[in-house]
Amino acid sequence: MIEDQPKNTLTPLAAHTLRRCIHSLCGLVLDESRDYLIRDRLLWVIEKYQLDGFDQLANDVEKGLNQKLTNDVMESILTCETSFFRDPHIFEAMRTHLFPHLFQNKEAHHSPINIWCAGVSTGQEAYSIGMMASHFVEPPFGRYRSKVSVLATDISQNALAIGKKGVYRASEVDRGLNQELKARCFRQEGDHLRVSDDLRKMISFDYLNMVTSFRLDQSFDLILCRNVLIYFDLEQRQKIIDRLWQHLGNHGYLVLGAAENLYGLKTDLQSVRYGDLLCYQK
Numbered sequence: 001m002i003e004d005q006p007k008n009t010l011t012p013l014a015a016h017t018l019r020r021c022i023h024s025l026c027g028l029v030l031d032e033s034r035d036y037l038i039r040d041r042l043l044w045v046i047e048k049y050q051l052d053g054f055d056q057l058a059n060d061v062e063k064g065l066n067q068k069l070t071n072d073v074m075e076s077i078l079t080c081e082t083s084f085f086r087d088p089h090i091f092e093a094m095r096t097h098l099f100p101h102l103f104q105n106k107e108a109h110h111s112p113i114n115i116w117c118a119g120v121s122t123g124q125e126a127y128s129i130g131m132m133a134s135h136f137v138e139p140p141f142g143r144y145r146s147k148v149s150v151l152a153t154d155i156s157q158n159a160l161a162i163g164k165k166g167v168y169r170a171s172e173v174d175r176g177l178n179q180e181l182k183a184r185c186f187r188q189e190g191d192h193l194r195v196s197d198d199l200r201k202m203i204s205f206d207y208l209n210m211v212t213s214f215r216l217d218q219s220f221d222l223i224l225c226r227n228v229l230i231y232f233d234l235e236q237r238q239k240i241i242d243r244l245w246q247h248l249g250n251h252g253y254l255v256l257g258a259a260e261n262l263y264g265l266k267t268d269l270q271s272v273r274y275g276d277l278l279c280y281q282k
């Protein structure tokens with residue numbers, strides 16, 4: 001008699017298939033040491049769709065039998081960790097060095113400042129950048145008139161939905177913001193806080209998968225692509241950096257995560273140091 005294997009048994013073949021599918025869906029590289037992630041994060045998908053186990057899940061994803069299921073798999077495996085003013089020293093260096101530079105330059109040419117947060121997750125990064133920028137343009141502090149717009153993109157529709165809504169737990173907002181910013185940029189909604197309409201208007205959220213070829217119809221003065229490249233292999237990183245390069249305006253800046261760099265990649269971007277921030281310029 002053949003005994004049924006438990007639903008949570010991840011066979012080597014199912015693991016291999018799922019790793020390959022996840023890589024082609026979103027570029028994420030998972031090696032065998034991450035099989036626990038596949039097991040822990042995808043078991044609920046098996047329950048939700050009442051599948052026999054991981055073998056059936058792998059088969060359904062590989063054959064593309066159910067788009068919703070495939071999407072659930074991808075959403076479950078993405079790491080969307082983020083926070084307001086994540087790595088504060090990076091934001092401080094942008095505030096004291098990079099932004100004044102950007103504003104002076106743009107003000108002189110009467111042109112707007114375009115910023116892109118690629119891999120923005122649930123929006124806190126874009127709102128942090130927006131809050132910082134508004135400090136330069138709004139009274140009583142700001143003395144520039146440049147218009148600032150922020151494009152915020154991600155592959156995760158779940159994360160984007162949270163970003164678009166702009167409602168966060170009070171504890172989360174308290175962690176990254178001082179009272180002045182909190183009062184200026186949020187309003188209380190029960191035990192949550194909602195970003196102000198002015199700040200919300202500055203940001204537009206959109207779906208974008210960075211491992212597929214894409215062409216945006218604008219160029220950017222500043223691109224943030226933080227804590228995203230670490231999930232990709234060298235080949236994908238090279239492609240992404242090339243695409244980001246195409247979307248940077250002349251002398252535009254690229255800011256990566258605090259622990260990321262362009263080591264091993266071919267690029268004409270020049271590294272520039274502003275205080276604690278090592279960024280790259282076209």
Ligand SMILES: C[S@@+](CC[C@H](N)C(=O)[O-])C[C@H]1O[C@@H](n2cnc3c(N)ncnc32)[C@H](O)[C@@H]1O
Nearest residue numbers: 026080081082119121155156209210211226227
């Ligand atoms: C760890 S979060 C970083 C969020 C934010 N940039 C930060 O540093 O706080 C990584 C984000 O990259 C996104 N991501 C992963 N693969 C992607 C892809 N192929 N295209 C676009 N975004 C992707 C994930 O959905 C996730 O929201």
